Amino acid sequence: MKFLQQIFPALALGGLVLILTACAQMKAIPGLPASHPEALVAGQQVSCAECHEDQQKGTLKAFDAFSHTPSFVKNHRFYASSDDRLCSICHKSSFCNDCHTNQVEMKPSIKYGNRPDREMPHRGNFMTLHKIEGKLDPASCYRCHGRGNNERCITCHR
Amino acid sequence: MKKICCRFICSASLFAFPLAAAAADISVDSSTIFRFESRDISGAKKQTLLPATKFLGLDVDKLADGNLSLHFNGWGRYDLADKSFNNEKTGGSFTYGYLQYRLNAANADIRAGRLFVHEGIVNEQIDGVSVRTDLPLGFGFSAFGGANVHTRHLADENSDGKGDGNFGGRINYRYKGMLELGASGQYETNAPTLINHITVNHRLVGGDVWLSPHKSVELMGHTSYNTETRGVAEHTYLLNVKPLKHLVLTGEFNEHRERNYFYTWVMFSQLRNPSEKSRSLGGSASYEFSKAVEVAADYKHYTREFGNADRYGADLKLSFLDHSVRSGLGYHYLRAGREFAISGSGNPSASYHELRAYAMHDTKTYFASVDVLDFIFNDKINNEKNAWEAQASLGYHFTPALAVSGDFSYGRNPEFTEEIKGLVRLTYNMTFDSKGGKK
Numbered sequence: 131m132k133f134l135q136q137i138f139p140a141l142a143l144g145g146l147v148l149i150l151t152a153c154a155q156m157k158a159i160p161g162l163p164a165s166h167p168e169a170l171v172a173g174q175q176v177s178c179a180e181c182h183e184d185q186q187k188g189t190l191k192a193f194d195a196f197s198h199t200p201s202f203v204k205n206h207r208f209y210a211s212s213d214d215r216l217c218s219i220c221h222k223s224s225f226c227n228d229c230h231t232n233q234v235e236m237k238p239s240i241k242y243g244n245r246p247d248r249e250m251p252h253r254g255n256f257m258t259l260h261k262i263e264g265k266l267d268p269a270s271c272y273r274c275h276g277r278g279n280n281e282r283c284i285t286c287h288r
Numbered sequence: 289m290k291k292i293c294c295r296f297i298c299s300a301s302l303f304a305f306p307l308a309a310a311a312a313d314i315s316v317d318s319s320t321i322f323r324f325e326s327r328d329i330s331g332a333k334k335q336t337l338l339p340a341t342k343f344l345g346l347d348v349d350k351l352a353d354g355n356l357s358l359h360f361n362g363w364g365r366y367d368l369a370d371k372s373f374n375n376e377k378t379g380g381s382f383t384y385g386y387l388q389y390r391l392n393a394a395n396a397d398i399r400a401g402r403l404f405v406h407e408g409i410v411n412e413q414i415d416g417v418s419v420r421t422d423l424p425l426g427f428g429f430s431a432f433g434g435a436n437v438h439t440r441h442l443a444d445e446n447s448d449g450k451g452d453g454n455f456g457g458r459i460n461y462r463y464k465g466m467l468e469l470g471a472s473g474q475y476e477t478n479a480p481t482l483i484n485h486i487t488v489n490h491r492l493v494g495g496d497v498w499l500s501p502h503k504s505v506e507l508m509g510h511t512s513y514n515t516e517t518r519g520v521a522e523h524t525y526l527l528n529v530k531p532l533k534h535l536v537l538t539g540e541f542n543e544h545r546e547r548n549y550f551y552t553w554v555m556f557s558q559l560r561n562p563s564e565k566s567r568s569l570g571g572s573a574s575y576e577f578s579k580a581v582e583v584a585a586d587y588k589h590y591t592r593e594f595g596n597a598d599r600y601g602a603d604l605k606l607s608f609l610d611h612s613v614r615s616g617l618g619y620h621y622l623r624a625g626r627e628f629a630i631s632g633s634g635n636p637s638a639s640y641h642e643l644r645a646y647a648m649h650d651t652k653t654y655f656a657s658v659d660v661l662d663f664i665f666n667d668k669i670n671n672e673k674n675a676w677e678a679q680a681s682l683g684y685h686f687t688p689a690l691a692v693s694g695d696f697s698y699g700r701n702p703e704f705t706e707e708i709k710g711l712v713r714l715t716y717n718m719t720f721d722s723k724g725g726k727k
Contacts, residue, residue: 152423159394159422164349164357175582175605189426189462192503194530200574200584200603201538205526208508212460212470212496214406215395215420223384223404224317224345224361230404232413232437233381235341235363241321243695244681244713246646246659247605247614253644254661255675255701261630262622262638266590266597267568268556269522269544276553277450277490278413281440285374287555288443 160188166220175199176220203249207273232278317345318716325372325709338368355392360385384413395428396421405432407458408472409494409512409522413437414454431457436476442554444484449554451489453477468498470510482554490552491515494522504530509541514548521548534576540588543567567591580607595627601642615647635667648681655693657681675701689718 170176175198182193196202196209196216210217210226217226229238229251239250251274252260264271275283325337341363348358364380371377386401398419405412407420407430416434423429433455439448456474461467473493481487494512509525527539544550547562570588577583585602601620607613620642628638641664648657662676669675676699683693692714699707 149429152427155424156391156394156396156421159424161391161393161395161422164390175576189422189464189468191465191468191498192500194503195500195506195528199536199576200582201528201536201572204572205538205540208498208524208526210406211408211411211510212468212498215397222315222317222345222347223359227361227383227404230411231381231383232439233383235343235365235379235381236321236323240323240695240709240711241319241343243659243679243697243711244648244655244657244683244693246648246657246679247616253659254663254677255699255703255707258630258669258675258702259640259663262624262628262640265592265628265638266622266624267566268546269542269549269566272550272553273411276550278437278439280555282373283555284440284443 162215162219164219170220175203230274233281234279313349315345315347315349315719316716317343319343320714321711322368322713323372323709323711335370337370337372339365339372340368341365355390357388357390358386359388391421394422402437405456407432407456408460408470408496409492409510410456410458410472410474412454412456412474416454426462428460428462429457430459431455442482442485445482447480447482449479449482449485449487449552451477451479466500468496470496472496479552485554486557488552488554488557489516492521512549514551517548517551519548520545521551532575536572536574538572538574540568540570542569561593564593579611581605590624592627595625597622597624597628597638599623612651613647613649616645618642618644629667630669635665635669637666639666640664652688653685655681655683655685655691670702672700672702675699675703677701677707683713689716691715 177197179192179194179197191213196213202209228241237250237252237256239253242248242250260271319342321341321343323337323339323341327335327337342365343361343363345361346359351357361383362381362385363383365372365378367377373379382402384402384404386399386403388397388399390397396419398417400417402413402415403418405414405418410432412432413436414432414434415437416432418430418432420430421428433453435452436450436454438450441447442449454474454476456472458470458472460470471494474491476490479487479489492512492514494510496508496510498506498508500506506528507525509523511523512521513519514521521544523541523543525541529537531537543565544567545565550556568588568590570586572584572586574582574584582605583602585600587600588598590597590599599620599622601618603616603618605614605616607615622638622640622642624638626636626638629635630638641662643662643664644660646657646659649655657680659679659681660676661678662674664674665672677697678699679695679697681693681695683691685691692712694710694712696710697708701707
């Protein structure tokens with residue numbers, strides 16, 4: 131620990147030099163556009179590869195990886211954790227925050243009751259089901275209700 | 289605070305319109321929802337609930353030199369009849385509100401205000417600053433810091449159990465379009481002392497990976513480590529294989545060690561078994577026959593110290609008339625034993641069937657949908673064999689941006705003998721710009 135404290139200033143200085151060097155070269159690194167140039171059809175399972183199959187550049191992941199297959203929709207958390215800048219080309223932050231937020235007023239499936247095609251959690255009488263699902267896979271509860279969005283949980287779970 | 293929030297959102301919604309007329313790229317999303325509910329529970333006073341909720345989102349792009357943008361989202365509620373939740377007639381939440389400056393190169397941006405951070409193992413909401421950029425040689429960097437956004441106090445406590453400050457970030461390395469390795473972490477300042485619960489600090493580090501040696505194979509996931517309990521908290525990994533153009537095969541593995549993963553889940557601290565871990569292993573297959581027909585089947589096996597369970601099923605999605613008609617059918621079965629049954633119900637099984645069918649039609653003028661969902665329990669819960677709900681929705685577009693719609697649902701379930709709900713929804717989603725826009 132003492133050794134780390136002694137070399138910390140040197141490491142910090144080295145890091146700063148590296149960052150400044152990197153910043154000087156940043157202009158040459160390509161960036162994603164702020165938004166998608168064409169409007170996408172609501173309700174369609176987007177297939178990115180339809181238009182972008184051979185346009186992979188630099189360190190960009192293949193666009194087909196982001197095609198909205200059932201697996202992608204179900205497991206989108208894996209993509210969002212490292213590529214949310216790509217998500218934000220087509221989706222506003224509010225699209226995510228309909229479900230992933232700190233405090234919801236009503237179930238997303240009620241807010242969007244006119245869109246049954248959208249994958250929304252806790253449809254129907256989840257009040258009964260959560261007593262089973264919570265035992266089955268508590269981690270799935272914790273992800274959304276562990277450290278936020280738990281105002282209604284607190285009412286009963288003391 | 290809630291009253292202020294509620295009034296702020298209402299006022300901001302009025303400001304949105306003149307602002308929209310003055311700036312180049314502005315997007316306004318406004319929904320006002322009036323819900324109707326009648327509660328008649330034996331032994332309690334009959335209640336009529338008429339909460340009116342306003343959701344408002346505002347995005348202003350191309351400010352200043354064109355790279356600056358402003359984003360806001362929040363909601364406010366006022367109960368027109370009996371109180372719908374807790375002891376207050378009003379409620380509200382300032383979900384996010386931040387300024388973002390994007391650089392044209394290196395995917396670099398800086399955000400300041402109330403924002404969400406999703407970086408590797410980190411998922412937080414802060415009032416603070418976040419910066420991120422790609423770096424030369426395939427490296428990338430992000431960092432955030434600020435004040436935690438606190439939630440409602442825990443029962444019989446004077447805080448939500450979270451520390452006031454929250455800092456962290458992620459570094460990553462990418463090799464071509466084949467590999468990404470990331471390391472991320474967060475440090476929350478000391479948690480406040482709690483009266484009836486154990487005080488715990490939220491501090492995690494972790495690593496994530498994305499590997500695609502061939503365009504038809506993808507492996508991704510992350511592992512997190514709790515530096516407070518000094519143990520692995522979570523492993524979660526996903527494998528996608530696309531042997532044919534429209535066929536996707538998926539395998540997933542998840543393991544959570546309760547003491548380490550749920551360490552800061554103060555609400556359930558007394559129910560946790562420190563030595564327990566939960567694990568799930570599953571797979572799925574989906575095939576797109578055409579743009580109009582898609583099928584998917586899935587299986588998942590859950591393992592806990594006290595028992596195991598399986599869930600399997602299939603879904604069918606159909607669309608017609610250039611996606612203006614969309615429908616779906618689904619069936620799933622959960623096989624779960626007495627260990628997972630609802631406490632005190634005396635049921636020998638927690639197994640149930642889940643059936644769902646929906647259809648919707650969206651035109652330039654009207655839109656309509658029906659959605660039926662039924663859970664059929666192997667053993668009755670509160671003397672009910674089913675929990676079912678049928679919902680119908682009908683709406684009309686006055687203009688492409690302005691629409692009014694109404695939902696009505698009826699159901700029976702173990703919680704309520706009858707559950708009747710209705711709402712009226714007024715939506716205004718307008719984008720004042722020339723590009724494709726965002727959803």
